Amino acid sequence: MKKYILLFFSIFIGIFSNAQEEVKELGIRLGDYKYPYPVEFFNVNAQQKTYEMAYMYVKPENTNGKTVMLLHGKNFNGAYWETTIDALTENGFSVLVPDQIGFGKSSKPEYFQYTFQQLALNTKKLIDSLEIEKLDVLGHSMGGMLATRFTLMYPEITNKLILVNPIGLEDWKLKIPYQSVNDWYQQELKKDYEAIKSYQKESYYAGDWNEDYAEWAKLLAGWTLNDNYPLIAWNAALTYDMVLTQPVVYEFDNIEVPTLLIIGTRDRTALGKNLVSEEVRATMGLYDKLGEETAEKIPDAKLVEINNVGHLPHIEAFDRFINPLLKFLN
Template sequence: MLRNTIFLLLYTLSTIQLIAQEISPLGIALEGYKYPYPVNYIELHLQGESLKMAYMDVKPTNANGKTVILLHGKNFCGAYWGETAKDLQESGYRVIIPDQVGFGKSTKPIDLQYTFHLLAKNTKLLLDSLNINKANVLGHSMGGMLASRFALMYPENVDKLILLNPIGLEDWKRKVPYHSIDYWYEQELNKNYESIKKYQLESYYDGQWKEEYNEWVNLLAGWTLSPQYPQIAWNAALTYDMIFTQPVVYEFDQITAPTLLIIGQRDRTALGKGWVSEEVRNTLGNYPQLGKVTAKVIPDAELVELSNVGHLPHIEAYDRFIKPLLHFLKEE
């Protein structure tokens, strides 16, 4: 009872703050938010539930016969790949952009045991439904963990692998104390416009804010106005647990696909940094170091380091991101 009372109070305060910021409420499947390309759906039957997985299928005018699949991060959806998809399309690539189950315009299950293996299998089912046998796989942040898992599970279906400031280059549970899904759920319920912007400012952009970044704050903040926000928050909590407990770092040496690491050097993203001492915190999320180590472990890897760029190179420094990407994709 006390927990519900606290939630209602926090929810009311959050609503007042969001109205002050003129944030538009968004539905559980991002109703009210338009994606850059038409959205399609594939039906999935998982753990007793019938679910829909949303995706965009961007077809080129002058096709080169190759496909790129773009995998989004934890606090994002496929929409933030809009500019990337446009340039890939113009370069002849077919571009597939899914929203993973639990994210974006896809179904938010009542209760699902999330694993990266499951999300990789869902992604493979999507490609199979589109008769795509092989693709270049690009993953950002959490999408980098998923892209790595996909490449490990389905090596025969991967042309090239691109990891853009992926999380999971280190095993946080070796240094960070475990927190339960209930804890993550409470954290999600407490979110509002101010806390979301503060997190993105500090974690993604290292204190350097631009007006165009507001779109990705407003999207998450608009969700907190949904009557179904508790269900959204629950899915977010489940996927935090997945990220924390299912590291992929120990298997990088088994990746066989040619791999490009694009690493913004200002990035210091690490799950649970606020739960450890300053001494331990300073050892986490060191992307300049993590990028070099990972490039040495993956057998056929190339590293591009972007100086003075944070966690989202394709948002913060697009031109510096897209050039090495296109170059890598065109290499024989």
């Protein structure tokens, strides 16, 4: 009996050690994480301070004269667009990929009023500095909310809008109890790799976990091992508040440019699902319905549904994502 108990604990310790080894501590500006293309920095003057906004600006060998901007989601950064950048540049597009303030390799403010308008303005300043006159705007997840706000603010420079499993297709504050920024902050402080993995597996993928997905969970988890993680957690809390208190869902009918919705229908992402009853939770994040509803609200919209795919079509089902995207852009 003693032999089996020792064997059990040996296996448990081995599993625990492997789980610890697969996540490495990362600096709060990812100085120890290499992006797929060279990263440059643009100084943004906002709210009485100057912040560094990281970005990749990748140009093709043979240009078609068009530029596409890729906007990342809340739990991500510009690096996860690598295969999309490759495909776009191979087809002649220049590609601009910013990390928003508070994300990726960009500055992490101690005090910052996060609004989609502020992030859109920061991004517009970057575009102007690069002397880009017009571009197509693609946003994924939270980046979809930002892409929508950017398009509403700057329709004169936006050729086309592409929304890839955007959040904000429903107004979650109508369903979840109010959470203060401090509430979100305390929730963020409790995160580790297993908690991040569990959330993403349940909400994003709802299927088998693999290394393509794990890479992005490990990036977030690497921050939790840093002594300065509370600063990351605070910025994350502020952006939760931004997402929940600044909906774009009521303004889709004001979009003036041709729009493509690429929707993985298995996605069940919804902020605050852990705060509501099982009955209410079952009504949230239903992308197989939300995609159709949103396409009806946008005047010149086309919907491409990718069946049995979750929150990240460009990671989970790249070919089924990139083909309709290139067709729409061309």
